[in-house]
Amino acid sequence: xxxxxxxxxxxxxxxxxxxxxxxxxxxxxxxxxxxxxxxxxxxxxxxxxxxxxxxxxxxxxxxxxxxxxxxxxxxxxxxxxxxxxxxxxxxxxxxxxxxxxxxxxxxxxxxxxxxxxxxxxxxxxxxxxxxxxxxxxxxxxxxxxxxxxxxxxxxxxxxxxxxxxxxxxxxxxxxxxxxxxxxxxxxxxxxxxxxxxxxxxxxxxxxxxxxxxxxxxxxxxxxxxxxxxxxxxxxxxxxxxxxxxxxxxxxxxxxxxxxxxxxxxxxxxxxxxxxxxxxxxxxxxxxxxxxxxxxxxxxxxxxxxxxxxxxxxxxxxxxxxxxxxxxxxxxxxxxxxxxxxxxxxxxxxxxxxxxxxxxxxxxxxxxxxxxxxxxxxxxxxxxxxxxxxxxxxx
Numbered sequence: 553x554x555x556x557x558x559x560x561x562x563x564x565x566x567x568x569x570x571x572x573x574x575x576x577x578x579x580x581x582x583x584x585x586x587x588x589x590x591x592x593x594x595x596x597x598x599x600x601x602x603x604x605x606x607x608x609x610x611x612x613x614x615x616x617x618x619x620x621x622x623x624x625x626x627x628x629x630x631x632x633x634x635x636x637x638x639x640x641x642x643x644x645x646x647x648x649x650x651x652x653x654x655x656x657x658x659x660x661x662x663x664x665x666x667x668x669x670x671x672x673x674x675x676x677x678x679x680x681x682x683x684x685x686x687x688x689x690x691x692x693x694x695x696x697x698x699x700x701x702x703x704x705x706x707x708x709x710x711x712x713x714x715x716x717x718x719x720x721x722x723x724x725x726x727x728x729x730x731x732x733x734x735x736x737x738x739x740x741x742x743x744x745x746x747x748x749x750x751x752x753x754x755x756x757x758x759x760x761x762x763x764x765x766x767x768x769x770x771x772x773x774x775x776x777x778x779x780x781x782x783x784x785x786x787x788x789x790x791x792x793x794x795x796x797x798x799x800x801x802x803x804x805x806x807x808x809x810x811x812x813x814x815x816x817x818x819x820x821x822x823x824x825x826x827x828x829x830x831x832x833x834x835x836x837x838x839x840x841x842x843x844x845x846x847x848x849x850x851x852x853x854x855x856x857x858x859x860x861x862x863x864x865x866x867x868x869x870x871x872x873x874x875x876x877x878x879x880x881x882x883x884x885x886x887x888x889x890x891x892x893x894x895x896x897x898x899x900x901x902x903x904x905x906x907x908x909x910x911x912x913x914x915x916x917x918x919x920x921x922x923x924x925x926x927x928x929x930x931x932x933x934x935x936x937x938x939x940x941x942x943x944x945x946x
Contacts (some may be wrong), residue, residue: 556755556756556759556760556761556762557594557595557706557738557740557761557762558592558593558594558595558761558762558763558764559593559594559595559596559597559629559631559740559761559762559763559764560584560585560588560591560593560595560596560597560763560764560765561596561597561598561742561763561764561765561766561767561768562575562581562584562585562588562596562597562598562765562766562767563575563576563581563598563599563766563767564599564633564765564766564767564768565599565607565635565637565767566766566767566770567605568605570770571766571770571778573766574766575598576601576605577601578600578613578616578617578619578620578621579620581596581598581600581617581620581621582617582620582621582623582624582625583624584596585598585621585624585625585628585630586624586625588625588628588765589625589627589628593628594628594629595628595629595630595631595657596621596625596628596629596630596631597631597632597633597660597763597765597767598617598621598630598631598632598633599632599633599638599767600613600614600616600617600618600632601613607633607637607638608638608639609632609634609638609639609645609648609649610648611648611651611652611653612653614632614648614652614654614656615652615653615654617632618630618632618654618655618656619654629657629658630656630657630658631656631657631658631659631660631683632656632659632660633659633660634649634659634660634661634671634675635660635662635665636662636665636666642666642667642670642671645667645671646667646670646671646674649671649674649675649678649680650674650678652678652680655678655679655680656680657680657681658680658681658682658683658705658706659675659680659681659682659683660682660683660684660685660708661675661682661683661684661685662685662687663684663685663686663687663691663694663695664685664687664688664690664691669698669700672684672700672703672704673703675703676703681703681704681705682700682703682704682705683704683705683706683707683708683740684700684701684704684706684707684708684737685708685710686707686708686709686710686726687710687711687712688722688726689722689725689726689729691726692726692729692730693729695707695730695735696729696730696732696733696735701735701737704737705737705738706737706738706739706740706761707730707735707737707738707739707740708739708740708742708763709723709726709727709739709740709741709742709755709760710741710742710743711723711726711743711744711747711751712743712744713743713744713747714744714745714746714747715747716746716747716749716750716751717750718747719743719744719747719750719751720747720750720751720754723741723743723751723754723755724754727739727758738760738761739755739760739761740760740761740762740763741754741755741760741761741762741763742762742763742764742768743768743769744768744769745768745769745771746769746771746773746775748764748768748769749769749772749773752764766778
């Protein structure tokens with residue numbers, strides 16, 4: 553089973569009063585992102601706040617949050633939310649995205665919101681890959697019938713069912729739609745509330761990517777409140793809810809480096825494949841390094857394929873002007889001897905074409921007298937004279 557991509561959702565739309573460790577400011581987001589990295593996360597998903605603590609897409613506040621996280625944890629992938637609940641007006645939301653000065657590594661777009669397709673195109677033109685948020689089977693069908701997959705880095709399967717069994721079944725139905733459409737993008741599963749844990753466990757067992765954090769749930773699998781500071785991690789090859797909520801710790805980045813406590817849940821799965829493209833960030837393994845080769849019934853593009861690059865759709869900088877220069881051809885005179893023929897241009901006698909002969913009876917074998925008289929060059933016994941010598945040159 554391949555190790556999943558672990559994304560920590562640090563704050564979401566929650567208020568600071570909902571949890572004592574909820575990060576709000578750029579500095580708090582950076583500190584928690586560093587703890588997430590030390591706990592084993594590969595990326596973070598954040599909702600930047602303005603000076604009053606409200607969610608915002610404003611370029612200044614987003615740039616401050618992204619820059620602070622990059623300084624604290626440069627290895628992390630940073631994802632920003634573009635939800636309509638942050639800015640309901642689609643025009644203002646598009647203007648904010650187009651005015652971002654410090655770009656995140658990716659941004660999530662909820663497919664159920666109006667204008668989602670246009671927002672995906674705008675992010676793509678800015679060079680920001682999209683995380684397509686699918687909250688229902690209808691969203692998955694709409695996504696499968698569009699051309700948005702080429703603009704996306706992954707699919708977020710985000711079910712809002714509160715019942716754990718219903719949430720897992722709902723996520724499975726969304727997966728089935730994507731499977732039928734042969735969409736091979738990575739899929740990141742997450743839920744809400746207590747159902748989050750069941751969704752995460754099912755996704756880990758299926759080898760999918762995972763998202764977990766204070767945005768999704770404030771409780772543990774048993775329903776108890778989440779402590780203010782705690783390290784949640786699972787030992788290798790363990791995917792049970794009990795081990796996710798506690799139990800013996802695995803040697804995470806935090807324990808190896810002696811860092812402070814981190815409260816991000818982490819699922820670690822072993823038996824990684826050498827050809828997994830997501831593994832390259834760890835040991836620089838290339839996608840063709842599968843010593844066993846492609847097995848029967850396995851898609852070749854899953855082992856060797858690369859994500860398509862849409863070069864025509866990308867915005868590129870203007871090309872620098874090319875300075876003019878003179879090329880020395882270095883022409884030298886050459887004396888040629890023993891030429892078989894005289895180096896003179898010979899006059900050529902062009903033959904009369906059929907359409908140039910005015911014969912009203914073209915099907916007759918003999919040629920009319922008028923034609924024969926006018927076309928004296930057609931006489932078989934006409935003497936061929938020598939051509940006149942060319943005139944002097946210069």
